[in-house]
Amino acid sequence: MKPPQNRRVFVVGYDAATCLGSTFEATWQRAVRGEAGFRKITRCETTSRSNVVGEIPDWHPEDLPFIDKRDCRNWNADYVLLTMVVCKRALDHAGLTIDERTGPRTACLVGSALNGTDAYRIAMDNYLTQGPTKVSPYLLPNLCANLPSGKAGMLLGFTGPIFSPQGACASGNHAIGIGARMIRDGECDFVLAGGVETCLTPEIVQGFANMWATIKVGPNDRAFNDPSQASRPFSVDRRGIVLGEGGGILVLAAEEAVAALGLTPRAEVLxxxxxxxxxxxxxxxxxxxxxxxxxxxxxxxxxxxxxxxxxxxxxxxxxxxxxxxxxxxxxxxxxxxxxxxxxxxxxxxxxxxxxxxxxxxxxxxxxxxxxxxxxxxxxxxxxxxxxxxxxxxxxxxxxxxxxxxxxxxxxxxxxxxxxxx
CATH class of the missing domain: 3.40.47.10 (Thiolase/Chalcone synthase)
Known part of the structure; x- marks a missing residue:
């Protein structure tokens, strides 16, 4: 194996979608104002008292110019389409153009804890109500953890390594850490690193509730009339997590590549x-x-x-x-x-x-x-x-x-x- 090149690794761009906003800019503006983005779930129906969640507002992938109705129908695990969107915007933020020079030197590592459970639910419902032939042939690809990165590559044109670091709730940091090591050692010059999660289905909501991980909002809880108060880390009355959907991607780059392409370093992975x-x-x-x-x-x-x-x-x-x-x-x-x-x-x-x-x-x-x-x-x-x-x-x-x-x-x-x- 070649010796590591010990290159410095910079963050040159990023993007996110959260329950505060479907773009990083919207998320940041509301975050600075001290707002929280929680509401009672609308993605599905549930009888669970753990029904306060964080849903991405104004998330309409069918309106995007690079995603058509067929894509929306076939790729019904939302983390696939969300990865494509957030990766594209992160590259735009970085000012990095994927071409014949940068494409082969760009990797994509996107982690997810629950990998397409929304697509599996649709397939199971079709199986039970319409029969086995109505299970989508796209089901298995929708469940493959590397597919979001692969679809982002098909959209954006990079051909470096793609895979999904599976570190549960630490997956995003694992992606950043592994990506930084890959750049440091000279395996690639750029990495799209992060995580994407679209986990709001009845089974997942109820599963977290049954293990007493999520807050159960009853009439005596301060979030009952104001769902925005449901998540309260380090507070004396904290009572469990609030599930949220979202995605975040950092664009990492080698020091020499930053200088050569005139990119703006925003932070260093130290x-x-x-x-x-x-x-x-x-x-x-x-x-x-x-x-x-x-x-x-x-x-x-x-x-x-x-x-x-x-x-x-x-x-x-x-x-x-x-x-x-x-x-x-x-x-x-x-x-x-x-x-x-x-x-x-x-x-x-x-x-x-x-x-x-x-x-x-x-x-x-x-x-x-x-x-x-x-x-x-x-x-x-x-x-x-x-x-x-x-x-x-x-x-x-x-x-x-x-x-x-x-x-x-x-x-x-x-x-x-x-x-x-």
Missing amino acids: GVGWTSDAHHFTLPNQQTIVRAIVQAIEDAQIEPTDIGYVNAHGTSTQKGDAVEIESLREVFGSPLGAIPVSSNKSQIGHTLGAAAAIEAALAIEGMQQGIVLPTVNHIPDPAFADVDLVPNAARRHRYTTFLSNAFGFGGTNCCIVFKEI
Whole structure:
């Protein structure tokens, strides 16, 4: 094997779609205003009390010029079409043209936790109500985790490696970390890295509810009359995650390619740390989370005190939020009190495999603008009184380096350090 080239890796563009907006610009504007994008589910019918979710507004792929009605009918796993859209817009944001020179040197790594469950539901309904011949021949491709990247390649023309890092709710960070390593080692010059998730079906909603992972909104909950208050990471009355759909893609590029093509570096991928828990399929393990954070900081060749902001995993569960804060205390010690820590999931919900990529894009934008996004819906928990959780309103704050945390079911952890250019 060839020795690694040890190239620096920059983020040159990004895009996202969330329940705050179907574009990154719309998402960012509402996020800065401290809004949350939750409502009672309209994608399907469910009797579950876990019926407050984050749906992408104004999502009409059939109106896009590069997607026709046949595509919409055949590719009925929405994560396929959403990947195509977000990848295209991310390339546009980067100003990167895919041609005979850049195409073969461009990879696409898009993670997803639940891979086309919406298409499977349609196929099963057709099977039961209309018979086996009505199962779409496109069902299996819709379920293949690499197909969203493949369809994006067919649209955009890149021919580098494509695959789907499967790290559950840490998939987006795994994609960024693997993509950065590939560029560092010289395997490619550009990577579209991130995650996309369209998981709002009755079975998935009910499955999360039955494992007591999602909030059940009853008459006595403050979200009953105001669904926007359902996700409340680190709040004293946090009661579970809010499922959300969404997608986020970062365009990574090698330093030499940035210079050669006149691209604009927006951040550097400085360090990656990844571990597994060997502990429990849903409950986090502080020891291995700490190790992932420490590895990311050591890989970045900086000190913990150099971190100016922590973009927390912050899912709004009692146990998960507490373990993450304890892990940060162990890594940073008393200086943690001077480091803002906030959770974007308070505004966009938990987008599972897409979460880390969306959150990285938001934090990079914030770093460029000198803004830290808030943890909204926050009622202080005395157990976290020593931590600056940026409650309820965005804040002006200059930071040049931040830590992005992502932890997933099965006990998988991936943390990344980004640095301003």
